[in-house]
Amino acid sequence: MASPAPRPAADEVRPPAGPPAPVGTRARWSTVPLVVRHLVLAAGALAAVLLLIAATDTVNTMRIAAVGYSVLAIAGLQVLIGASGQVSLGHGAFMFIGAYTVALLVIRLPMLPLWVNLLITVAVSAAAGVVVGGATARLHGPYLAGATLALAVGLPSLAVRFPELLGGGNGLAFTTRGAPPALAATVSTAQWQAAAVWFTVLLALTVLATVSRGRLGRRMRAVRDDPLAAAAAGIPVGRTKVAAFVLSACCGGLAGACQGYLLGTATPSSFTLALSLSLLAALVFGGMGSLWGALWGGAALVYLEVWAEDAAHALSLGTSVTNNLPIVLFGLILIVVVLLRPDGVHGAVRDAAGAVRRAR
Template sequence: MSAPAKDRANPAPKPTPPLWTRVISTPVRRHILCAVLALVVIVLVMESISTFRQSQLTSVAYLAIAAGGLTILTGINGQLSLGHGAFMAVGAYTAALMLRAQDSGWTVPLVLLAATVVTSIVGVIVGIAAARLHGPYLAGATLALAVAVPGLALYFSEYLGGEQGLVIPVPKVPTLLDDAMFFLTGNELSGTKFVSYISWVLLVIVFALLANVASSRTGRRWRAVRDDEVAAELAGINLGRARILAFVVSAACAGAAGAVLAMASRIAAPSGFTLTLSLTLLSAVVIGGLGSLSGALIGALLLTYIPPVVTNLGLDAGLSSLQSAELAPLVTGVFTVLVILFAPSGLMGIIRNRRLKRKGEK
């Protein structure tokens, strides 16, 4: 047998790829690694900031969770919703009723799970109707939902507290968790810090799950439905089922975010779930970039920190408290319009385009 024939019969073994390459070889592994690193960063940040900053970060987290779900619905599946504040209200009132129960033995994870499940059921009902609507009709229907749902608290005021809402007790910090955090960080776990940790751990879990779903076959089906309904249907994709599933996933995220909002603010009231909240979520998605979970987080960060910064600048410039407070939404609105005009793909779109441009130059 000749030498070339021997080489073909016994090919040289392929070199083993480096450990780092094997770790990040699949999207799931990359997402898990990012989640672990994010949890480490969360602990370091939470233990080095004040209670006020912790509460601000909690606001960022629950807005980002809801905006992440809306990103899946609008950015990836192509359905426009103006009513996600209503789903947050469902989650918030579910959590409030459970935590207010006399001698409540509900743990926070169970409360979050229940709020997510209840909101998912509502999402199925609304999603079935939404699957038949498109464009402005869907936007109008979800807009009506955002206006109507908070009013249910007034109609069922005996159970939901009416205009005053339901006051929620501070979630109890588990003794075991408190001892573990004191052993790791040397600091006690206060109520505000506990809720802040809950919100950010939930954010990491939700984003990891959404990223995995978006990169899976289900995510590709959602994109196919968004890009070309006819081609997707010819490919064997059930359009209605895909739309309903995306709506349910998005509603579940909003419900979990609403439960965190209720625990953070210690109250669930209709005034906290107005149309403004739904528009804020949509603005966060548009500013950060449609279809990008990182963009949803960036949008939530900006919409949380721009108002207080602008208000403080107005006070420093000699404006009254009322004028400074009214200046904040104006600046936020102008900033959103500028992003739409000069960066239609959002802030993450700018980063993505620059990255592609650099690769093209190489």
């Protein structure tokens, strides 16, 4: 009589075969290519913005659009400072380049569509980024900050130096196209312009987010953390710094182009040193190290000024107080945020979201 087959040991017992375990939504989402994920998120954000501007008046629509190009400008500064560690005090100069490039294109070549003007603006801004990045690649710390500070102070004066071309102190005024005839009856000019600005901003943020998560982003973070170790690992430190300047310049130029397109003007008084410092303060307020910080910084940059002016008018304060109250209020809030949350508003939001997930 045959002996029964030996049973496997307890640690060798396997469960019976069955259908594969279902893959969670989060796991399936992580298998989607990175650029596709970013495009899907950008499409959802654009849909939310379109619903928002459809439900607001013209003034609030313009403010929403202003938040858009402010977010893009701060995101470009985030790439330069937060990702590559290069301190810049002249980011407003690239916005100046973008705004005047669009103004000259609209005035001199009015037949060009908006998207062509924006592409040309990106090319001009990239060329400026190569020049500035190449000239400052060996600088760091206060020397780099001083060089970019000179750029922010000196570049807007070109409008006064060449008044025939750049309009002098009054700048350039131009008229942009509104909504297409098929949509003109249902969509106002402000709504169409705000939608165009946010479409451009979200497309640029998609590119930035993809690059930041890719090889160039890893190189920039390595150069930021330790340039010597990065060079020893074979990373071209100089070219990586220039690439970061080019990305930042493209974002700044595109933001300035969106501002000029929205307002229909390009004036040197709009791109003073105060703008560059405000963008830097908004970046610190929102939180360096993440593109989400640009969103909080851009919203604060626009709406804190609006709320401060409304409060000053409600209290019947003088003109000088009304003009300076937004700066004082933003400075006080920035000090509080830096003392309590050095990682900015996004750091606080991230920690709160993590606490909610752990509680669940």
